[in-house]
Amino acid sequence: xxxNILSDEIGTLVSKxxxxxxxxxxxxxxxxxxxxxxxxxxxxxxVMYDGSKITLLKxxxxxxxxxxxxxxxxxxxxxRFKTIDDYYIKKSNNIVKFIPSKRSILSIFKxxxxxxxxxxxxxxxxxxxxxxxIKIFEYYNQL
Numbered sequence: 001x002x003x004n005i006l007s008d009e010i011g012t013l014v015s016k017x018x019x020x021x022x023x024x025x026x027x028x029x030x031x032x033x034x035x036x037x038x039x040x041x042x043x044x045x046x047v048m049y050d051g052s053k054i055t056l057l058k059x060x061x062x063x064x065x066x067x068x069x070x071x072x073x074x075x076x077x078x079x080r081f082k083t084i085d086d087y088y089i090k091k092s093n094n095i096v097k098f099i100p101s102k103r104s105i106l107s108i109f110k111x112x113x114x115x116x117x118x119x120x121x122x123x124x125x126x127x128x129x130x131x132x133x134i135k136i137f138e139y140y141n142q143l
Contacts, residue, residue: 005060006062041095048130048133054137057088058086067080
């Protein structure tokens, strides 16, 4: 089984030159390398932390960076892929994208902003580190 980030599809190799792509409308979730992916509105998100109040999700996207042509020697560099990680929250069946920064994190936890801010400061957590983001969401869901 293979998860294609570019097309957001799951497929499997049936024979040497044939791939079976699964209908994602009937796939609720799947696991890849200990990571759980869930289907929300026909898009797959990695579940970073699943809480009772709020869930932290991550969506992978691919940008294709076209290779540039060198007019001096007539060659062209190969195109390359760049993976982009976008973070989302799921709260009350709404999925909203956010940028992992102090302002956006604290606005997510408005009603408990002071307690969350204190927790972040006491534990010297970073808004940019994924493991720290998970700790922040764990703490908030315990309040």
